[in-house]
Amino acid sequence: MRIAINDITISYSDEGKNGTPVIIFIHGFPFNKSMWNLQVKELKDNYRVISYDIRGHGNSDAGNGDFSIELFVKDLLSLMDALKIDKTVLCGLSMGGYIALKAIENHPERFDALILSDTHCIADTSEVKEKRMKAIESIRNSGIEKYADESIKNLFAPESFTTREEEIAVVRKMIVKTAKESLCKTLLALSVRKETCSKLAEIKVPVLIMVGKEDKITPPAAAQLMHEKIKNSFLNIIEHAGHLSNLENPGDFNEHLKKFVASVY
Ligand code: MLT
DSSP states (O other), rough: OEEEEEEEEEEEEEEEEETEEEEEEEEEETTTTTGGGGHHHHTTTTSSEEOOOTTTHHHHOOOOOOOOOHHHHHHHHHHHTTOOOEEEEEEEEEEHHHHHHHHHHOOOOEEEEEEEOOOOSSSOOOOHHHHHHHHHHHHHHOOOOHHHHHHHHHSSSTHHHHOOOHHHHHHHHHHHHHHHHHHHHHHHHHHHHOGGGGGGOOOOSSSEEEEETTTTTSOOHHHHHHHHOOOOEEEEEEEOOSSSSHHHHHHHHHHHHHHHHHHHO
């Protein structure tokens, strides 16, 4: 389905029953809403489950201007307004988590609970910023295929390269299908994003934090730090998973997810 919000059209999926509690899923970079298919399937019998493509990703338009986490939050709130969703549980993976943390910082009244998966609250270090600039250069000079191959190496747990070949191929396709310009604009947006660690103590709603045991990008120690700062939070380390824990170990991920959402409503 598609809906016009702000200066763009967003592609989204809206499943389950109207009138049941809402859960919105936000994907990571540079993926799209299909990365949540297994979670949507698991929850749609009992909840209204929405996933959408962030601006410039999947089938959503990019618009003309620069990207920022604040703009992605504005899109999320506009999507909620357009779909007449007053309050929701918000689940974000990695960049989706950055958006979720910024959204609850600025609009706490719109969220009943958060699920933060494979994400962290810190801003980019100068080393990470430099890597992002090199990635932009590489995308512009050598193309997306090479960028996708380099990215894949860091996204998955070592064992997933033999046990999750299909998932890896699907993720590679998601990266390759993202427009060059959107990749570069998002990398820039990520590099200048603000930290949210100093705001975590203000979060009043329940928060489930999950992270792949082998996550190299947002490691378990970063999840532990958020857990310590958010009063009403629960932490689960997902075995047999790297940065994409919902795809690498959907069994454990979905078990924790369902239990948590049931405890909220
Ligand atoms: C993601 O999965 O969204 C990215 O790893 C986020 C990032 O690069 O900071």
